[in-house]
Amino acid sequence: MYVNPDVDGFFRRxxxxxxxxxxxxxxxKAGLWGVGVSASRLSRVFKLNAWYTHxxxxxxxxxxxxxxxxxxxxxxxxxxxxxxxxxCILGELLEFYGSSPTAYPPLFTKLPETAYYxxxxxxxxxxWFGLPHxxxxxxxxxxxxxxxxxxxxxxxxxxxREATLTTPVTIPVFVNLRGREWRWDDRWGSVAxxxxxxxxxxxxxxxxxxxxxxxxxxxxxxxxxxxxxCTVNGLKRLSNTLAFMETxxxxxxxxxxxxxxxxxxxxxxxxxxxxxxxxxxxxxxWRLNI
Amino acid sequence: xxxxxxKLRDYDLEIDxxxxxxxxxxxxxxxxxxxxxxxxxxxxxxxxxxxxERAWHVMRVARVTKKVFGENVRLxxxxxxxxxxxxxxxxxxxxxxxxxxxxxxxxxxxxxxLEEVMSANARFMEIEEAAKIANRNLYILKHDVGRDxxxxxFVIPFRYPVLMRYTGRPFHEYLEIREYEVIRExxxxxxxxxxxxxxxxxxxxxEISFGLEYPETLLDTHDVFGYRHNAIITEPEFHVxxxxxxxxxxxREEDILKYLHEYLKxxxxxxxxxxxxxxxxxxxxxxxxxxxxxxxVTWRLERSLGALKEMGSNYYRGASYTLIRARKRLDEIxxxxxxxxxDVVDG
Numbered sequence: 001m002y003v004n005p006d007v008d009g010f011f012r013r014x015x016x017x018x019x020x021x022x023x024x025x026x027x028x029k030a031g032l033w034g035v036g037v038s039a040s041r042l043s044r045v046f047k048l049n050a051w052y053t054h055x056x057x058x059x060x061x062x063x064x065x066x067x068x069x070x071x072x073x074x075x076x077x078x079x080x081x082x083x084x085x086x087x088c089i090l091g092e093l094l095e096f097y098g099s100s101p102t103a104y105p106p107l108f109t110k111l112p113e114t115a116y117y118x119x120x121x122x123x124x125x126x127x128w129f130g131l132p133h134x135x136x137x138x139x140x141x142x143x144x145x146x147x148x149x150x151x152x153x154x155x156x157x158x159x160x161r162e163a164t165l166t167t168p169v170t171i172p173v174f175v176n177l178r179g180r181e182w183r184w185d186d187r188w189g190s191v192a193x194x195x196x197x198x199x200x201x202x203x204x205x206x207x208x209x210x211x212x213x214x215x216x217x218x219x220x221x222x223x224x225x226x227x228x229x230c231t232v233n234g235l236k237r238l239s240n241t242l243a244f245m246e247t248x249x250x251x252x253x254x255x256x257x258x259x260x261x262x263x264x265x266x267x268x269x270x271x272x273x274x275x276x277x278x279x280x281x282x283x284x285x286w287r288l289n290i
Numbered sequence: 291x292x293x294x295x296x297k298l299r300d301y302d303l304e305i306d307x308x309x310x311x312x313x314x315x316x317x318x319x320x321x322x323x324x325x326x327x328x329x330x331x332x333x334x335x336x337x338x339x340x341x342x343e344r345a346w347h348v349m350r351v352a353r354v355t356k357k358v359f360g361e362n363v364r365l366x367x368x369x370x371x372x373x374x375x376x377x378x379x380x381x382x383x384x385x386x387x388x389x390x391x392x393x394x395x396x397x398x399x400x401x402x403x404l405e406e407v408m409s410a411n412a413r414f415m416e417i418e419e420a421a422k423i424a425n426r427n428l429y430i431l432k433h434d435v436g437r438d439x440x441x442x443x444f445v446i447p448f449r450y451p452v453l454m455r456y457t458g459r460p461f462h463e464y465l466e467i468r469e470y471e472v473i474r475e476x477x478x479x480x481x482x483x484x485x486x487x488x489x490x491x492x493x494x495x496x497e498i499s500f501g502l503e504y505p506e507t508l509l510d511t512h513d514v515f516g517y518r519h520n521a522i523i524t525e526p527e528f529h530v531x532x533x534x535x536x537x538x539x540x541x542r543e544e545d546i547l548k549y550l551h552e553y554l555k556x557x558x559x560x561x562x563x564x565x566x567x568x569x570x571x572x573x574x575x576x577x578x579x580x581x582x583x584x585x586x587v588t589w590r591l592e593r594s595l596g597a598l599k600e601m602g603s604n605y606y607r608g609a610s611y612t613l614i615r616a617r618k619r620l621d622e623i624x625x626x627x628x629x630x631x632x633d634v635v636d637g
Binding site: 243 | 300301302399400401404407408409411412414415416422424425426427430431432433434435436438439443444448449466
């Protein structure tokens with residue numbers, strides 16, 4: 001695992017150790033919105049030792065800084081002492097975010113990493129066409145209706161297709177995070193796993209030509225894993241891409257998905273220009289009369 | 291998925307054995323074809339089985355594509371002549387390994403046909419004329435992009451992977467399976483169906499041409515395996531002239547050696563001409579060879595087939611011509627061919 005000394009230093013400064021720093025900052029950020037933090041999710045996202053995580057959270061309860069809301073779920077205590085502690089940690093966090101040249105999403109200063117993640121497939125696989133304008137950010141549905149996006153440039157998912165974007169923006173998607181796969185990365189913040197990121201882009205980002213990345217990396221990608229995490233629309237987009245790869249490009253596609261049964265011809269007509277231009281070299285389309 | 295990460299549970303091993311059995315050439319069919327062709331010598335029969343198995347698959351593709359594409363395609367090329375028409379006249383076929391199809395609906399670019407082929411692949415899966423084995427689709431048409439570069443802009447080559455007994459790569463090698471449990475399970479399935487544990491995977495070549503308006507006729511007869519074909523085909527009279535055309539049109543002394551094998555295939559396919567309408571053939575000959583004097587046709591053919599007679603006997607010894615060789619010598623075939631063409635030209 002890549003450990004960024006700046007980030008590691010920050011966590012150690014806040015909590016005395018990396019594990020404690022992570023737990024403290026997450027409890028403090030969750031305290032802003034009155035939501036709890038799941039101990040198991042915390043240990044999974046940050047790859048922490050589960051036993052120690054529970055122990056440190058228990059210590060916070062003993063010190064009167066946190067309360068146990070339900071089994072394995074902890075929230076900031078509603079006491080003056082706890083609020084002061086929270087403000088102190090958030091001050092450190094803001095200072096760190098302002099001074100450190102990291103690629104973290106702006107939500108890093110506001111939300112615990114157990115409540116949101118960003119889908120960035122391009123940090124795992126080769127990509128042909130740079131970065132998407134929109135940063136798909138999946139936020140826990142429990143936070144819907146709360147002003148978590150204040151002060152952040154964001155575009156609603158429904159307006160994203162029509163919006164003319166000049167700078168990268170956040171596209172918030174409020175969903176139930178149960179069953180989704182993401183982790184903390186010192187370089188990128190809270191990011192989706194490879195399968196999850198590709199599935200999210202397929203399902204929610206119609207403008208990002210993820211088909212090109214699948215074409216380039218399909219031997220490396222776990223297509224079944226991606227398919228499991230897709231929505232119905234994402235699955236159709238994936239199936240069209242795989243059928244194109246097998247029939248038009250003659251590639252050997254290995255997957256359990258019966259992609260020919262899931263073909264969507266309307267969608268395929270929209271995808272075809274993209275698939276053709278990425279599947280064949282520029283001149284080949286004319287030379288082969290495709 | 292990286293192959294080293296795969297586990298047994300990542301494979302879909304629920305195989306419908308009954309459906310799969312229909313996709314593999316039954317030995318009975320091959321034996322019956324040998325009986326029909328009059329091959330009784332046990333050793334020759336064994337040697338011919340691999341060739342016939344491939345021919346069985348070529349004919350199966352012809353039947354299945356008819357089922358899926360309907361009237362949108364016509365059968366064409368050497369496989370129709372050799373596996374359907376010639377055997378029906380008690381002539382021996384030469385073994386040809388690809389299937390040519392003509393796209394009958396108007397199309398200007400390959401993408402129009404490729405879209406239809408993708409839809410056909412979906413249909414193959416739906417009607418269980420295709421199979422999914424160890425997460426890979428077999429018995430579907432896959433565009434052969436590599437070979438496409440060498441072909442004409444109106445011909446699309448396809449690879450059609452099939453399971454075979456006698457030729458091809460071992461199934462686990464072709465399907466890139468490295469997990470022994472999976473190989474063992476598939477071997478069990480193949481043993482149940484065919485009696486062979488180590489089944490092979492090979493590819494049948496299929497070519498679809500489009501944008502060509504050829505005279506057509508309806509064929510309703512049985513192929514060498516006894517399966518009925520009720521399909522539209524390129525008119526055999528026209529097919530023969532199409533084969534003849536490049537030989538008489540572009541004969542150059544320095545190229546004769548290069549095309550010896552093509553001349554042999556031409557001479558063997560021209561055997562069909564004696565069962566066809568000669569007046570119609572002459573009409574097509576005049577229409578297709580506008581720049582060439584008809585008197586020159588016989589002379590040019592004599593020149594090329596003469597070279598074949600002198601230097602091409604090696605090619606005639608090839609495995610594809612075993613059945614014909616048992617009945618006729620090369621010089622007899624050449625003499626017959628010249629006589630037929632003279633007949634046609636003299637009208």
